[in-house]
Amino acid sequence: MRIGMIGCGNIGKSIINAIQNNIIECELVAILDKIPKNVPDLDSGGKSEVEVTAQFSKFLSCDFDLVIESASQQAVREYGIKILESKRDLMIMSTGALTDLDLFEEMKEIAKKNNLKIYLPSGAIAGVDGLKSAGVAHIDSVTITTKKNPMSLGVGMNAEIKAGRETTLYEGPAKEAVKRFPFNVNVAATLSLAGIGLEKTRVKVIADPSIEENIHQIHVIGDFGEFKTEVKNIPSPENPKTSYLAALSAIATLKKITEPIQIGT
Ligand SMILES: NC(=O)c1ccc[n+]([C@@H]2O[C@H](COP(=O)([O-])OP(=O)(O)OC[C@H]3O[C@@H](n4cnc5c(N)ncnc54)[C@H](O)[C@@H]3O)[C@@H](O)[C@H]2O)c1
Structure with missing residues (x-):
């Protein structure tokens, strides 16, 4: 598989490392980054040079089958449709851009027409596989509770927080949460798209001065029964966000796309 990458920050560099260490079997052909100096020196390993550019037209003229977006929501809005129209599969990390449901539907239509795939990885949460299975039957509720240290939430210290207690900052539909808490937008978007949508998915945001990790708890209730997941996320060393x-x-x-055996829903 030949790959083009948009955005070479924290996630992009991790993917490059995985390709260079043969964790994924594919060839990196081109990288688009608005700040090309963010792209590390690449050892071509005897293969042809990787095209590094800040120009989308130059990037798109390269020969690849799949584009990985690991840049920003702006990049999805700017390039997503053009990539699909050029008949390339697309993997999107900035899934928050797809809370614009018109954009989401348009991209889905073009992908269908051109027989392409759009991949939305689970990202920073666990439970998307179970949620997809549950969605084949009826789902009653999906709730994501995100707990962060008030410092990483960028909120002021009220009396509760000063006293070291958990403080609920928001409880309501994902549709409103993605506007009020941009840091949460990707996880809320991925969960909503995999399950029952932005209006029905519930989000709870809690400031907790006693924790360092970003915690995401997911609770799903449906015809299948009930499940709960919890991830205590360690921030990436290069980008704590x-x-x-x-x-x-x-x-x-990427491994799942390239490997013959597909495990998990
Ligand atoms: N789905 C999830 O759960 C999840 C989790 C973490 C991060 N993300 C998202 O993934 C994306 C990448 O995260 P990161 O930590 O690697 O970010 P980062 O800030 O470390 O790197 C982003 C890179 O993309 C480049 N870039 C940004 N906008 C661009 C554009 N319009 N055109 C070209 N280049 C552009 C920047 O110059 C930078 O080099 C972000 O949007 C982030 O919100 C998603």
Whole structure:
């Protein structure tokens, strides 16, 4: 599989490492980054040079089958449709862009017409596989509770937080949460798209001064019964805003695409 990558920050660099260490069997052909100096020196390993550019037209003229977006929601809005129209599969990390349901539907239509795939990795959460299975029958409720240290939430110290207690900052539909808490937008978007949508998926955001990790708990109730997951995410060393599991999930999705045996829903 020949790959083009948009965005070479924390997640992009982790994917490059995985390709260079043969964890994923594919060839990196081109990288688009608005700051090309973010791209590390690449050892071509005897293969042809990787095209590194800040120009989308130059990037798109390269010969690849799949584009990995690991840049920003802006990049999805700017390039997503053009990539699909050029008949390339697309993997999206900035899934928050797809809370614009018109954009989501348009991309889905083009992918269907051109017989392409759009991959949305699970990212920083666990339970997307179970949620997809549950969705084949009826789902009653999906709730994600995100707990973070108030410092990483960027919120002021009220009396509760100062006293070291957990404080609920928001409880309501994902549709509103993605507007009020941009840091949560990707996980809320992925979960909503995999399950019962932005209006029905519930989000709870809690500031907890006693924790360092970013915690995501998911609770799903449906015809199948009930499940709960909890991930305590360690921030990536290079970008504390990105959970390490999100970068690993991008790599695992690429492995799934390239390997003959598909495990998991
Ligand atoms: N799905 C999830 O659970 C999940 C988890 C973590 C991060 N993310 C998202 O994945 C994306 C990448 O995360 P990261 O930690 O690697 O970010 P990062 O800030 O470390 O790197 C982003 C890179 O993309 C480049 N870039 C940004 N916008 C661009 C554009 N329009 N055109 C070209 N290049 C552009 C930047 O110059 C930078 O080099 C972010 O949008 C982030 O919110 C998703």
